[in-house]
Amino acid sequence: MYWSNAFIPTLKETPKDAEAISHKLMLRAGLVKMLTAGVYLYLPLGLKVLNNIENIIRDEMDRVGANEVYLSCLQPRDIWLKSGRDAQMQDVMIKFTDRKNRELCLGPTHEEVITELVKSYVNSYKQLPITLYQIQTKFRDETRPRFGLIRSCEFIMKDAYSFDKDKIGLEKNYKFMYEAYVNIFKRCGLDVKIIQADPGVMGGSVSHEFLVPAESGEDTVEGKPAIEIAHIFQLGIKYSQALGANFLDKDGKLNPIIMGCYGIGVSRLIAAIIEQNYDDKGIIWPREVAPYDILITAVNFQDDVIRNISQKVYSQLKDSGMNVLIDDRSLPAGVKFNDAELIGVPIIIVIGKKTIENNTIEIKIRSNGKKFDFNVGAQNTTSLLDKLRELKCI
RNA sequence: CGGGGAGUAGCGCAGCUUGGUAGCGCGUUUGGUUCGGGACCAAAAGGCCAUGAGUUCGAAUCUCAUCUCCCCGACCA
Numbered sequence: 001m002y003w004s005n006a007f008i009p010t011l012k013e014t015p016k017d018a019e020a021i022s023h024k025l026m027l028r029a030g031l032v033k034m035l036t037a038g039v040y041l042y043l044p045l046g047l048k049v050l051n052n053i054e055n056i057i058r059d060e061m062d063r064v065g066a067n068e069v070y071l072s073c074l075q076p077r078d079i080w081l082k083s084g085r086d087a088q089m090q091d092v093m094i095k096f097t098d099r100k101n102r103e104l105c106l107g108p109t110h111e112e113v114i115t116e117l118v119k120s121y122v123n124s125y126k127q128l129p130i131t132l133y134q135i136q137t138k139f140r141d142e143t144r145p146r147f148g149l150i151r152s153c154e155f156i157m158k159d160a161y162s163f164d165k166d167k168i169g170l171e172k173n174y175k176f177m178y179e180a181y182v183n184i185f186k187r188c189g190l191d192v193k194i195i196q197a198d199p200g201v202m203g204g205s206v207s208h209e210f211l212v213p214a215e216s217g218e219d220t221v222e223g224k225p226a227i228e229i230a231h232i233f234q235l236g237i238k239y240s241q242a243l244g245a246n247f248l249d250k251d252g253k254l255n256p257i258i259m260g261c262y263g264i265g266v267s268r269l270i271a272a273i274i275e276q277n278y279d280d281k282g283i284i285w286p287r288e289v290a291p292y293d294i295l296i297t298a299v300n301f302q303d304d305v306i307r308n309i310s311q312k313v314y315s316q317l318k319d320s321g322m323n324v325l326i327d328d329r330s331l332p333a334g335v336k337f338n339d340a341e342l343i344g345v346p347i348i349i350v351i352g353k354k355t356i357e358n359n360t361i362e363i364k365i366r367s368n369g370k371k372f373d374f375n376v377g378a379q380n381t382t383s384l385l386d387k388l389r390e391l392k393c394i
Numbered sequence: 395c396g397g398g399g400a401g402u403a404g405c406g407c408a409g410c411u412u413g414g415u416a417g418c419g420c421g422u423u424u425g426g427u428u429c430g431g432g433a434c435c436a437a438a439a440g441g442c443c444a445u446g447a448g449u450u451c452g453a454a455u456c457u458c459a460u461c462u463c464c465c466c467g468a469c470c471a
Contacts, residue, residue, distance in 0.1 A: 012421080016406075017464055089471090111471090144468090144469080202471060300430090338431070353429090
């Protein structure tokens with residue numbers, strides 16, 4: 001992608017509405033835009049990061065045999081009355097009626113819907129276990145949305161649900177999911193603390209919370225504020241019993257399906273990753289979630305030599321499968337360097353004066369600021385790709 | 395929902411105490427010089443001063459009400 005064609009509206013100054021560091025950087029780097037309190041629009045860079053996170057999640061879910069589904073945002077109120085959570089959830093639920101006077105809500109969570117779904121297809125122990133998950137928008141009428149994506153009224157969650165015929169099966173699935181979560185957060189570049197938690201309104205017995213220590217956190221671990229990015233629960237039979245999701249066991253007896261549920265705050269993860277990966281210049285994306293693998297900063301793109309080499313390096317990297325952004329804008333070098341550091345692409349390749357003088361391009365590592373010169377002359381037999389591999393940046 | 399702060403150009407802000415019809419920096423447009431860390435010169439565009447009702451000859455400025463945003467608390471799968 002050529003930056004001159006890209007929609008990356010970076011800001012020099014921090015909008016005054018932002019307080020949390022992740023919020024400030026998300027606005028300045030042009031990741032998101034606030035529409036109204038607690039409601040955000042994802043701009044191209046933010047969406048790319050979101051998609052990368054989602055794909056890491058899909059990959060790890062697939063590894064533990066979870067099936068992706070896509071349930072609805074719109075839900076009928078009556079399933080909430082049946083589960084008994086209508087009263088408990090009514091403050092956060094966004095409710096309304098349609099023109100036929102049907103009572104609906106925008107789903108704040110999906111235990112009820114998924115239980116109805118599984119109930120309608122599963123009736124034998126032979127169909128169990130099964131695990132389903134979705135990446136879906138949730139709606140909650142928060143009293144005080146805050147800190148950008150950390151607490152918003154419309155947010156993206158990955159919610160998984162396991163269905164088992166016995167407790168041993170549940171424990172096994174719970175363990176798989178727990179390990180999948182550890183992998184997901186590691187790949188997202190996060191340092192996570194896991195604690196035993198109170199199941200609260202979700203019900204069930206065993207529960208763990210995944211917390212990311214950060215200044216803008218609302219929870220606490222070991223005294224330090226932290227952001228809750230995930231919560232998993234061994235639900236048991238709370239929902240299956242309330243909604244009548246039963247199966248016939250080997251002896252022909254009817255039993256409620258044993259459930260677990262596993263949530264990750266996907267949009268909140270973007271904020272959490274930034275909270276743990278930034279410096280005074282901007283964001284430092286961990287490799288797997290970065291919106292681009294490499295940014296080519298062409299200082300003075302109007303210069304023929306610089307432009308030719310920049311375009312050559314660009315197509316070479318693109319052809320080898322790299323996701324590359326090239327800064328071809330006619331702006332002072334300082335602006336381009338600052339933008340490069342602000343948006344946090346892991347590798348910055350600078351092509352400029354030195355390229356003309358010494359036939360070298362500069363490879364800068366965003367995370368540690370280290371710089372390496374690379375000769376682009378015909379006599380150099382090492383490819384740029386090999387050099388990047390040698391530097392362990394791809 | 396309680397307490398505090400704030401709404402003036404795209405962004406950041408000044409002006410308000412002591413009313414006289416709006417200004418600065420950045421950004422934007424045009425032309426030129428620049429080109430390795432937010433560069434310079436010249437010209438220009440852009441505002442119902444959040445909204446409504448008062449007070450006054452006259453309101454961004456004073457009064458009252460409303461809306462919105464931010465922070466602290468309460469609440470929070």
